[in-house]
Amino acid sequence: MxxxxxxxxxxxxxxxxxxxxxxxxxxxxxxxxxxxxxxxxxxxxxxxxxxxxxxxxxxxxxxxxxxxxxxxxxxxxxxxxxxxxxxxxxxxxxxxxxxxxxxxxxxxxxxxxxxxxxxxxxxxxxxxxxxxxxxxxxxxxxxxxxxxxxxxxxxxxCAGITTFNALRHSGARPGDLVAILGLGGLGHLGVQFASKMGFNTVAIARGDDKAPFAKQLGAKLYINSERQNVAEELKKLGGVKVALATVTNAKAMTPLIDGLAIDGRLVVVGADVEPMQISPVQLLMGRRSVSGWPSxxxxxxxxxxxxxxxxxxxxxxxxxxxxxxxxxxxxxxxxxxxxxxxxxx
Ligand SMILES: NC(=O)c1ccc[n+]([C@@H]2O[C@H](COP(=O)([O-])OP(=O)(O)OC[C@H]3O[C@@H](n4cnc5c(N)ncnc54)[C@H](OP(=O)(O)O)[C@@H]3O)[C@@H](O)[C@H]2O)c1
Ligand SMILES: [Zn+2]
Incomplete structure (x- = not known):
């Protein structure tokens, strides 16, 4: 034995x-x-x-x-x-x-x-x-x-590879306007990757306390989703080529759709079992699309x-x-x- x-x-x-x-x-x-x-x-x-x-x-x-x-x-x-x-x-x-x-x-x-x-x-x-x-x-x-x-x-x-992979397969090119929704584990890496990939990066999160972090991580702009209208703010910028949704809440992702540019894409990595509410018209007039990315x-x-x-x-x-x-x-x-x-x- x-x-x-x-x-x-x-x-x-x-x-x-x-x-x-x-x-x-x-x-x-x-x-x-x-x-x-x-x-x-x-x-x-x-x-x-x-x-x-x-x-x-x-x-x-x-x-x-x-x-x-x-x-x-x-x-x-x-x-x-x-x-x-x-x-x-x-x-x-x-x-x-x-x-x-x-x-x-x-x-x-x-x-x-x-x-x-x-x-x-x-x-x-x-x-x-x-x-x-x-x-x-x-x-x-x-x-x-x-x-x-x-x-x-x-x-x-996980947080790194998911945001890195989602962004590099998103179709965005250097110089494109890209939004990262959420500044948690995934989001704060997403902002860094987007910035280092050469995207003009907009960070969106709740509250003002995360704004200095967003800038330090490479975001050119910060939107406080509690105080500002996310879709309107993104539209003012001309719409984003890619919006990466890293949040845990489906409802918080939906305003991104109206903030997409023509041919823009919402890439979902945040996991929620609740449905996202998007009308077909929101997608078809701007040839917009929604996709997901797993790890x-x-x-x-x-x-x-x-x-x-x-x-x-x-x-x-x-x-x-x-x-x-x-x-x-x-x-x-x-x-x-x-x-x-x-x-x-
Ligand atoms: N696709 C994949 O392969 C993959 C891989 C890893 C994780 N995930 C999923 O990604 C999500 C984020 O993971 P994490 O580790 O980054 O989580 P985390 O560090 O806990 O961060 C949570 C994020 O969700 C946001 N959030 C939480 N409650 C919210 C609400 N009620 N409304 C709006 N936003 C809300 C927070 O937004 P604020 O920044 O505004 O506070 C924060 O950005 C989770 O759902 C996780 O399961 C997916
Ligand atoms: Zn994970």
Whole structure:
């Protein structure tokens, strides 16, 4: 009989959620040796994304309880499976929303892993990053450039890659007027990416207290959606080519439609189950369109991280020790975090 040491079983402290609406509970998980193409990560930092409320509050299909939330994960490779080809012990990597795919559904066969019909997502149907150790397929790990420290890299694995990918596929070109709605975890990175991509960037958020941040992050203009009429303000500017909606509230997204230029596009990344109210006439007379964007793959994450290393895009973060994970989560949910809560190990 082999001992735990010989089998290299690691006991990891994790924060799990056992049912919708329950608090995060710190408990232990045994993590064995990685299977063929998996690696074990020793996690250094994990960002707290608003989508972590999907398993914690229970507003998402397919959550497998108990589950360890967290999909903005950065750590070092501790152990590699026997068939791993790329990673070695000590490599510093990140994992985001995409934690594994089936490889045989039509999406996967066309190379589109992120819409895989049985996508594995850390914190949804596999354990995520609120943990000292976790196991992931080698192929979903993105290399983290040395210029970016782990706690600052973590939010780039979801908030970063989502806004970076949505913007670079939006059709906007350097010089175009682009609006970013919301200045939370996603929005404050969206403003930075838009500005560094050369867009004439307008930030829109509630209240005046976020205005100085918006300018500091690269926005040329700030609209306070509580005080100003968003559609009218955007129309005065000639309408935006792209509006990126990062907020959690569908109703707050709808004024963007009338603020779009001819051929303008509303790109939705903020998740809400409520419907958006848009009339066909609002779309057809200006040839306007609405689309969504989900996260991305490890390759996209690497490109996002490289872009951030190159241009100086960094999240503004609040750091929490792992034991204060509930406090960190509440801070994000309260909307007070400036702008991403990150747990560190
Ligand atoms: N598409 C994807 O792949 C993807 C990836 C990650 C996250 N998400 C989703 O993106 C959304 C934002 O995530 P996050 O991590 O950035 O969240 P966050 O840091 O908690 O920020 C929340 C944002 O929502 C806005 N907001 C909240 N309540 C609002 C209301 N009643 N009316 C208008 N705006 C409101 C806030 O606006 P102010 O700035 O005005 O305060 C803030 O910008 C979430 O729905 C999340 O699930 C989607
Ligand atoms: Zn996320």
């Amino acid at each position: 082999k001992t735990a040491e010989q089998l290299k079983v690691r006991t990891a402290s994790v924060a799990e959620v056992t049912k919708p609406g329950a608090k995060l509970e710190v408990t232990k998980r045994e993590i064995g040796l990685p299977s063929s193409r998996h690696v074990i990560l020793k996690i250094q930092a994990c960002g707290i994304c608003h989508s972590d409320s999907f398993p914690i509050e229970g507003h998402f299909p397919g959550v497998k309880y108990p589950v360890v939330p967290g999909h903005e994960i950065v750590g070092t490779v501790e152990e590699v499976g026997p068939d791993c080809k790329r990673l070695k012990k000590g490599d510093r990597v990140g994992v985001g929303w995409h934690g594994g795919h089936c490889a045989i559904c039509p999406s996967c066969r066309s190379g589109d892993f992120i819409t895989c019909s049985s996508l594995e997502t850390p914190g949804i149907n596999i354990d995520g990053g609120y943990a000292e150790y976790a196991s992931f397929p080698e192929e979903v790990c993105a290399m983290v450039p040395k210029q970016i420290e782990s706690a600052e890299a973590a939010p780039l694995l 991305g793959t490890a390759k996209d994450s690497e490109e996002c991280l490289e872009f951030a290393a190159l241009t100086g895009v960094r999240p503004l973060i609040e750091r929490f020790p792992f034991k204060n994970v509930n406090e960190a989560y509440e801070r994000m949910m309260s909307g007070k975090a400036r702008f991403r809560a990150v747990i560190e190990f």
